[in-house]
Amino acid sequence: MTSYTDTEDDILSWDELTTDDELPSPSSFESGLLADAYLKFADENPTTYHVVKYFQNLLEDNGFIFLDEQQPLTKKQADQLNRGGLFYTIRSDLTILPFVIGADWKPENGVGAVGSHIDALAMKLKPTSELKDVDGYNMLGVASYSGALNNLRLDRDLGIGGGVLVEQDGKIVRKLVKSPWPVAKIPSLAPHFGQNPLYNPETQMVPIIGYNMEESSLSESHPLYGRHLGNLVNYIAQLAQVNVDDLLELELELYDTQAATLGGLNKEFIFAPRLDDRLCSWTAVQALIDFSKTVDLSTYQGLNMVLLVDNEEIGSATRTGVKGKFFNATIDKILSVKSPQSLSLLVYANSVILSADVTHLLNPNFKSAYLDKHYPVPNKGMVVKLDPNGHFASDLVGYNLLRQITANNDLKIQRFHIRNDARSGSTIGPAMATDTGARVIDIGLPIMSMHSVRAMCGSQELDIGVGFFNAFFNDWRREYNKFKGL
Ligand code: ZN
Numbered sequence: 001m002t003s004y005t006d007t008e009d010d011i012l013s014w015d016e017l018t019t020d021d022e023l024p025s026p027s028s029f030e031s032g033l034l035a036d037a038y039l040k041f042a043d044e045n046p047t048t049y050h051v052v053k054y055f056q057n058l059l060e061d062n063g064f065i066f067l068d069e070q071q072p073l074t075k076k077q078a079d080q081l082n083r084g085g086l087f088y089t090i091r092s093d094l095t096i097l098p099f100v101i102g103a104d105w106k107p108e109n110g111v112g113a114v115g116s117h118i119d120a121l122a123m124k125l126k127p128t129s130e131l132k133d134v135d136g137y138n139m140l141g142v143a144s145y146s147g148a149l150n151n152l153r154l155d156r157d158l159g160i161g162g163g164v165l166v167e168q169d170g171k172i173v174r175k176l177v178k179s180p181w182p183v184a185k186i187p188s189l190a191p192h193f194g195q196n197p198l199y200n201p202e203t204q205m206v207p208i209i210g211y212n213m214e215e216s217s218l219s220e221s222h223p224l225y226g227r228h229l230g231n232l233v234n235y236i237a238q239l240a241q242v243n244v245d246d247l248l249e250l251e252l253e254l255y256d257t258q259a260a261t262l263g264g265l266n267k268e269f270i271f272a273p274r275l276d277d278r279l280c281s282w283t284a285v286q287a288l289i290d291f292s293k294t295v296d297l298s299t300y301q302g303l304n305m306v307l308l309v310d311n312e313e314i315g316s317a318t319r320t321g322v323k324g325k326f327f328n329a330t331i332d333k334i335l336s337v338k339s340p341q342s343l344s345l346l347v348y349a350n351s352v353i354l355s356a357d358v359t360h361l362l363n364p365n366f367k368s369a370y371l372d373k374h375y376p377v378p379n380k381g382m383v384v385k386l387d388p389n390g391h392f393a394s395d396l397v398g399y400n401l402l403r404q405i406t407a408n409n410d411l412k413i414q415r416f417h418i419r420n421d422a423r424s425g426s427t428i429g430p431a432m433a434t435d436t437g438a439r440v441i442d443i444g445l446p447i448m449s450m451h452s453v454r455a456m457c458g459s460q461e462l463d464i465g466v467g468f469f470n471a472f473f474n475d476w477r478r479e480y481n482k483f484k485g486l
C-alpha cells in the first residue's frame with residue numbers, strides 16, 4: 001500500500017520446530033505447511049526480480065504456457081487459447097500476469113482478476129554508487145525507494161541483490177544475483193553522542209560495505225569504470241558466474257536478510273520483511289493454480305487472471321507499474337483470437353477486479369488510531385477497504401458481492417475504513433478502475449507495522465488468502481449476475 005508521506009540469530013525452521021512432540025502445535029497443521037512455504041518464498045526471493053522468477057518457475061511447473069508480449073500469437077498458441085488453457089506473460093522481468101481461460105469464454109463474460117503489487121520498500125544502488133572512503137570505511141551510494149531510508153532501516157543486516165545486465169553472444173541478457181551473506185549496514189549513532197531523532201538520508205544513512213578493502217580496479221574501458229567500486233563489480237560478477245568484462249549494468253538493491261519466522265506462544269503470527277505486498281500476491285497465485293486444477297477448460301466459460309505489478313509504492317506510473325497497462329494489453333491479445341472485433345470495453349464492463357494490497361491490522365498499543373468497527377484482527381478473514389474519497393476503489397455493491405461469496409464458502413470478511421482525522425493510503429485500485437471502467441474492489445490481508453523493515457501478520461493469513469481467492473475465482477461470475485446493472 002502506498003503511503004502519502006515520504007517517510008514512511010538463528011531461526012528454527014517449521015520442520016525443526018514441529019519435530020519435537022513436546023512443543024504446542026498450531027491449531028491447523030495445514031496452515032503450518034502453507035505458512036512454511038510462504039516463509040521460504042519470502043527469504044529466498046528478496047527483490048522484485050526474484051519474485052517474478054519464482055512465480056515464473058511455479059507457473060511453468062504447473063503447466064502454464066508463456067506468451068511473449070513482444071510477439072504476435074503463433075498459430076499453435078491461438079489454437080490453445082481457443083481450446084482453453086493456462087497462460088502467463090511477463091514484461092521486463094518485473095511484472096507477471098498468469099491467466100486461466102475456458103474454451104467457451106466470450107467478451108461479455110468479463111474477467112475475474114486479482115491485481116497486486118510485488119515491489120517493496122528498498123535501498124536501490126545509485127547509478128554511480130562509488131564514494132570516497134571515510135578513514136578507511138568503504139561506503140556505498142544508495143537511493144531511497146519509496147522513503148525506505150528512514151530510522152527503521154538502521155542497524156539491519158543488509159544483503160545485496162537484484163538483476164545484472166550481461167553481454168552474451170552478441171545479446172544483452174539479465175541474470176539474477178543475491179549475496180549469500182549480509183554485506184552492508186547503516187549504523188545508528190550511539191545515544192551517548194546526544195539525541196538524533198531523524199537522520200539525514202543523504203549524509204547520515206550511507207551504508208558501510210567494507211573497511212580498508214584492497215582496491216580491485218576495473219579497466220578504464222569497462223562500462224562500470226568510475227561508477228561502482230571494482231571490488232563490488234568483481235563480487236557481483238562472481239555471484240552471476242560471468243566474466244567481469246561481460247557485466248554491463250547493475251540493477252541492485254540492499255534488502256533486510258533476517259529470516260521470516262513464525263512467532264507468538266502458539267505460532268499465531270508471522271514476523272517477516274516485505275509482507276507489503278508479497279503476501280496477497282503469493283496467495284493469489286497459489287489460488288489461481290489451485291483453481292486451474294479443478295476446472296474443465298473444454299466447457300469453462302470464464303477468464304480468471306492474476307496481475308502482479310511493480311512500482312505501486314511510488315505511484316505506479318511506469319511501464320511495469322499498473323499504469324503501464326499490461327493488463328489491458330493482455331486482454332487485447334486474448335481478444336485478437338477470441339473476438340472478431342476489439343471489444344475490450346465490453347470485457348471490462350462485465351469484469352470484477354480485486355485490487356489486493358495489505359491493510360492495517362489493529363495495533364493494540366494504538367487502538368485509538370483506528371476507527372471503531374472498521375479495523376481487522378488477525379487470523380479471521382479477508383478485509384474490504386472502503387473510503388468515500390477515492391483512495392480505494394471499492395463501493396458497497398462490491399462489498400456485498402464479496403460478502404455473498406465468502407458466506408457461500410464459510411469464510412469471514414472484515415472491513416477497514418480510516419478515521420476522519422487520519423489520511424488514507426492508496427493502492428493500484430483507483431488506477432485500474434479509471435483505466436478500464438471495470439468494478440474494482442480494494443481488499444487486503446491485514447498486517448501490522450506496514451512499511452517497517454519487519455512487519456507481522458497472523459500465521460493463518462496464507463490459508464485465508466488462498467481460500468478467499470479460490471472462492472472468488474470459482475464464484476464471482478455466478479454471484480455477480482445477481483447484481484446486474486448495479
Ligand atoms: Zn502495498
Ligand code: ZN
Pocket residue numbers: 001002003276313451
Ligand atoms: Zn506499501
